[in-house]
Amino acid sequence: MMKELSLHILDIAENSVNADANTVSINIEEDSQKNLLKIIIQDDGKGMDSEMLRMITDPFITTRTTRKVGLGIPFLKEAAEACNGHFSITSQPGKGTCVEASFQRDHIDRMPMGAIQNTFLDLLVGFPDVHWIFKYRIDEEEFDLDSEPIHKTLDGIPLSDPAVLKYLKTEIENGIKRIQRK
Amino acid sequence: MNKIKSLDDLKRVREEALEKRSKTAVSGKAHVIIGMGTCGIAAGARETMKAVLDYIESEKMEGILVTQTGCIGLCEQEPILQVVRGDEEKITYGKVDPEVAKRILKEHVSDGKIVKDHVVNL
Numbered sequence: 472m473m474k475e476l477s478l479h480i481l482d483i484a485e486n487s488v489n490a491d492a493n494t495v496s497i498n499i500e501e502d503s504q505k506n507l508l509k510i511i512i513q514d515d516g517k518g519m520d521s522e523m524l525r526m527i528t529d530p531f532i533t534t535r536t537t538r539k540v541g542l543g544i545p546f547l548k549e550a551a552e553a554c555n556g557h558f559s560i561t562s563q564p565g566k567g568t569c570v571e572a573s574f575q576r577d578h579i580d581r582m583p584m585g586a587i588q589n590t591f592l593d594l595l596v597g598f599p600d601v602h603w604i605f606k607y608r609i610d611e612e613e614f615d616l617d618s619e620p621i622h623k624t625l626d627g628i629p630l631s632d633p634a635v636l637k638y639l640k641t642e643i644e645n646g647i648k649r650i651q652r653k
Numbered sequence: 654m655n656k657i658k659s660l661d662d663l664k665r666v667r668e669e670a671l672e673k674r675s676k677t678a679v680s681g682k683a684h685v686i687i688g689m690g691t692c693g694i695a696a697g698a699r700e701t702m703k704a705v706l707d708y709i710e711s712e713k714m715e716g717i718l719v720t721q722t723g724c725i726g727l728c729e730q731e732p733i734l735q736v737v738r739g740d741e742e743k744i745t746y747g748k749v750d751p752e753v754a755k756r757i758l759k760e761h762v763s764d765g766k767i768v769k770d771h772v773v774n775l
């Protein structure tokens with residue numbers, strides 16, 4: 472099982488990659504006034520029909536022969552619903568999929584965000600062909616990261632180059648720290 | 654203002670990387686693949702990946718591609734890490750925690766010696 476929201480995010484984003492998404496945006500919003508934490512993961516992958524959609528939220532129904540559908544979605548759904556939150560997944564074949572999970576921010580069972588900086592870095596480095604758009608907002612503070620200008624600037628130098636890794640790691644860590652400070 | 658604003662810094666990093674690249678003879682490229690399906694993540698694959706990236710950074714290992722893959726059907730062996738070194742055959746490792754990951758990078762990726770006690774036979 473996952474102990475951090477950032478691990479769930481990594482997992483759901485992986486689904487998007489497996490659905491051949493070119494662009495995946497991850498949007499995290501924490502609102503202390505509304506006592507809300509919301510995660511939205513949207514992709515332009517191949518999407519699913521309504522039958523498939525119904526199945527993937529139920530861990531006990533599967534028609535899979537390959538491991539295309541796993542437990543990631545039911546895990547996150549359960550986590551959100553256990554925290555007075557909501558879970559939804561919408562999808563259109565050929566268009567993409569959007570997963571949305573919300574939590575009562577101060578709910579006692581609400582998992583910590585955990586090492587979201589590692590999730591962002593892993594996705595960025597581990598799937599260099601995907602266009603990633605990360606947004607993490609806590610009240611008025613926001614951290615944004617778009618992989619496109621990074622790849623453009625690097626112009627052929629891979630993200631797993633040690634100097635580039637160091638740069639990215641520091642940028643992401645500092646960015647997250649800054650918004651989480653308050 | 655909160656964006657990764659310092660793309661100029663990144664440009665500088667790129668120049669440095671290019672310079673180093675031309676100086677250090679590239680000793681055969683390697684590809685490290687980490688299983689990051691639900692099973693892998695639940696078994697700690699993110700920490701394994703972090704160990705890999707940290708090691709590459711601290712040891713300044715050039716020419717290594719690190720990517721992720723989904724579940725490959727060996728959930729009980731997760732976290733799984735695969736290494737393809739140059740033209741050599743792909744080696745699959747199981748139960749790769751951060752310590753084992755560091756060993757694999759040092760002994761196999763760098764020195765070419767397979768870490769036998771963690772090899773999974775497919």
